[in-house]
Amino acid sequence: MPTEVTTDRVEQVIFDGLAEVGAEREQISRQASFEDLDVDSLDLVEVSQIVEDEFGVELEGDDLKDLNTVGEVVDLVVARSS
Amino acid sequence: MRGRVVITGMGAVTPLGVGADALISRWSGGECGIEDGAGRCDEFDPGDFLSRKEARRADRFTQFAVAASDEALGQAAWSDGLPYEQDRVGCVIGTGIGGLGSLEEQENVLRERGAKAVSPLSVPLMMGNAAAAALAMRHGIHGQTYGVVSACAAGAHAIGTAVRMIEAGDADGAVAGGAEAALTGLAVAAFAAMGATSPSGISRPFDRRRDGFVMGEGAGVLVLEDAEAAERRGAEPLGEVLGYAATSDAHHLTAPEPTGADAARAIELALDNAELGPGDIDYVNAHGTSTPLNDRSETESLKMALGEDARRVPVSSTKSAIGHLLGAAGAVEAIATVGALRRGAAPPTLGWEERDEELDLDYVPEESRPLAAKNGNGTRPLVGISNSFGFGGHNAVLCLSA
Numbered sequence: 001m002p003t004e005v006t007t008d009r010v011e012q013v014i015f016d017g018l019a020e021v022g023a024e025r026e027q028i029s030r031q032a033s034f035e036d037l038d039v040d041s042l043d044l045v046e047v048s049q050i051v052e053d054e055f056g057v058e059l060e061g062d063d064l065k066d067l068n069t070v071g072e073v074v075d076l077v078v079a080r081s082s
Numbered sequence: 083m084r085g086r087v088v089i090t091g092m093g094a095v096t097p098l099g100v101g102a103d104a105l106i107s108r109w110s111g112g113e114c115g116i117e118d119g120a121g122r123c124d125e126f127d128p129g130d131f132l133s134r135k136e137a138r139r140a141d142r143f144t145q146f147a148v149a150a151s152d153e154a155l156g157q158a159a160w161s162d163g164l165p166y167e168q169d170r171v172g173c174v175i176g177t178g179i180g181g182l183g184s185l186e187e188q189e190n191v192l193r194e195r196g197a198k199a200v201s202p203l204s205v206p207l208m209m210g211n212a213a214a215a216a217l218a219m220r221h222g223i224h225g226q227t228y229g230v231v232s233a234c235a236a237g238a239h240a241i242g243t244a245v246r247m248i249e250a251g252d253a254d255g256a257v258a259g260g261a262e263a264a265l266t267g268l269a270v271a272a273f274a275a276m277g278a279t280s281p282s283g284i285s286r287p288f289d290r291r292r293d294g295f296v297m298g299e300g301a302g303v304l305v306l307e308d309a310e311a312a313e314r315r316g317a318e319p320l321g322e323v324l325g326y327a328a329t330s331d332a333h334h335l336t337a338p339e340p341t342g343a344d345a346a347r348a349i350e351l352a353l354d355n356a357e358l359g360p361g362d363i364d365y366v367n368a369h370g371t372s373t374p375l376n377d378r379s380e381t382e383s384l385k386m387a388l389g390e391d392a393r394r395v396p397v398s399s400t401k402s403a404i405g406h407l408l409g410a411a412g413a414v415e416a417i418a419t420v421g422a423l424r425r426g427a428a429p430p431t432l433g434w435e436e437r438d439e440e441l442d443l444d445y446v447p448e449e450s451r452p453l454a455a456k457n458g459n460g461t462r463p464l465v466g467i468s469n470s471f472g473f474g475g476h477n478a479v480l481c482l483s484a
Contacts, residue, residue, distance in 0.1 A: 021135070
């Protein structure tokens with residue numbers, strides 16, 4: 001069963017996922033842009049897979065293409081799971 | 083009249099250690115990098131060369147190539163920027179298989195967790211051109227960049243192809259070599275299934291008791307430059323690619339053509355390309371896999387191509403010290419050849435003890451042997467050939483001097 005979805009929990013999973021794909025952990029924040037973190041579309045697919053495993057929320061390429069910051073993805077996952 | 087192509091940098095990651103010098107000096111000193119029937123690059127740590135993110139995006143064969151390229155470009159003084167227009171520099175890296183470890187890992191993910199769990203990095207990790215692409219991105223190379231795939235001849239084909247690129251005037255310089263990391267469950271089982279690898283786990287090329295090759299892994303990368311362009315920028319050549327040729331057996335999926343005629347033809351054509359004859363050769367770095375078939379047919383090829391000189395020239399196999407690096411072998415062995423010529427000594431065929439009646443050349447047993455300069459006062463460069471033959475009947479031969 002997917003974990004219970006809280007904003008804090010989503011944030012933690014996404015932060016961990018970004019670190020896992022190689023972003024510098026101390027630079028990761030809600031405000032950080034993917035450009036700042038040197039996170040590209042391939043990285044975001046990996047993070048999406050982690051999110052789906054954890055919360056059962058499916059993120060497609062179209063969902064992510066207009067998002068620029070970590071916080072926007074966190075908010076989208078929280079919104080989708082409620 | 084073709085232009086001359088010189089070697090200005092060399093880098094290697096092999097079972098004898100990280101660095102071209104580790105390969106040449108340790109092999110020359112009689113050290114063997116094979117343990118428990120495999121030539122693993124145990125000293126290699128990707129973290130010494132790549133960030134965590136870069137390492138995640140590179141299969142082990144690409145990681146080897148990156149490390150070898152850093153060394154080669156450093157030696158050529160290319161590290162702080164290419165000395166030529168970026169689109170006048172090419173990159174050709176051979177491999178036998180590509181990112182096989184990554185493929186096997188993701189195949190397991192697919193079976194165990196389903197299609198949606200397969201990594202988006204799978205294709206860029208496993209593709210055979212991954213190493214060439216990684217080097218282009220790392221070093222800002224904007225000229226012709228691709229992989230070549232011809233099994234165990236790939237490293238030599240890559241160097242020859244890059245030489246032709248420069249000779250044709252398409253590039254002023256090129257980064258060329260080979261990389262392989264196929265010590266994986268599937269490849270080890272598959273080579274064993276076809277009876278190619280050694281049941282005893284011992285690499286002893288040309289010895290009567292040889293029973294197959296020992297798999298190894300690693301990479302070799304060279305920096306090649308148009309000789310005049312290199313001279314203009316004051317580069318010090320390590321050696322020169324005097325000639326190159328390649329032929330095909332068109333005979334069998336895996337077995338070499340038994341008379342060795344097509345491999346011999348490649349040797350002859352490489353000498354023709356160098357405008358040299360058999361009497362000019364000081365050393366042969368053999369393909370010498372330690373398989374019953376290769377070592378016999380290669381001996382025949384050398385006799386056919388070099389005639390009487392075949393008995394005079396020392397012939398040794400790098401695979402006796404590091405095993406068979408498959409698509410990296412031709413590049414690593416070209417580096418070993420240049421290293422041997424520069425040291426003026428043929429490194430030994432380690433483990434050669436018992437003569438096979440049909441294999442009657444001088445395989446340099448036991449220890450390194452000084453190479454005699456035949457004519458003049460020893461100041462002329464020494465000349466060697468490096469043979470590479472691949473499953474599929476691919477023959478590629480480089481004629482090198484240093």
